[in-house]
Amino acid sequence: MPISLHAAFVPSCRQIIGGCLQVLAKAEAAGACDPAEARLAPDMYPLGFQVKQVAMHSAGAIAAVRVGQFSPGGAPLEASYAAFAAALREADEALASVSEAEMEGFIGGTTLFVFGERKMPFKSEDFLLSFSQPNFYFHASMVYAILRNAGVALGKMDYMGRPRMAL
Template sequence: MALSLYDAFVPSCQQILGGVANLIDKAEAHAKEHGLDDAELIEARLAETMWPLPWHVRSCWVHSAFVIELLPTGEFSPDFTDIPGSWDAMRAQIAAAQQGLASVAPEQLEAVADQSVGFVLGGKRLMEFTGQNFLLSFSQPNFYFHATTFYDILRMKGVPIGKRDYMGVPRFNA
């Protein structure tokens, strides 16, 4: 059986978003348990030139539900106007991504798979893709990068998490 664009993208994003939601809960619990100011984790970054924790949550939304919303327009420009500043705001961002993905029908992605999509940044159309190539070679790697970086920041700050926490709930045989 051929793998559809929907099958190649949406279920895996949903799985990892579930993992990120769990990571948020564990990070907040860790901060409370150790008497840490939330800002110590929320403002943490892997390197000075990298984004802090909440940006990676926003990027997971951008490269999952938001990108699918924009594909029919033929242009994608990342939206970083609403960076979540608290654990609850991060949870809300992940919930919005999960809700957005839950509303996607496989036919929606197949309809834009061969459509041209331009990557727009700073008002300039910088790259051209098909919808399928944009999702699988640009958004999907970005999605995993930001989810992994979120995990890595928490590990670096001593939150007791492991690979299972990152992975979320796998899709088992029914």
């Protein structure tokens, strides 16, 4: 039996968002870094940008498929652990409300990525699986890497969140 678009996208996003929430909570408790300044390298975006992209490339990607267009940008998140966690909880709640039937209805639709003059047309399922999903994982791993690099005691299981085990 083929896997549904919902099963390929939503549960894994929710799992990793849970991991990001755990990583942020550990960082806040450790007081290891200033959330406004934390970044992996001088030429990389800061922690708040990475967190925002996790939300944008999960719940934001589904919202974009609904309207047929995704444009990055918008206001940055307030540079605080509370604001970062709120953005991720909001994304998780939005993902929890997406039904399998709605996701299957996206298949064959179109979603246009627009960034300035750049326009990239996608089939909606390809936008989710070949554009947003890799971006989602990249930015989630950067949240982990920034905080691990700042000295927060983190391990891979912190990043992974709660796996979906057969019990």
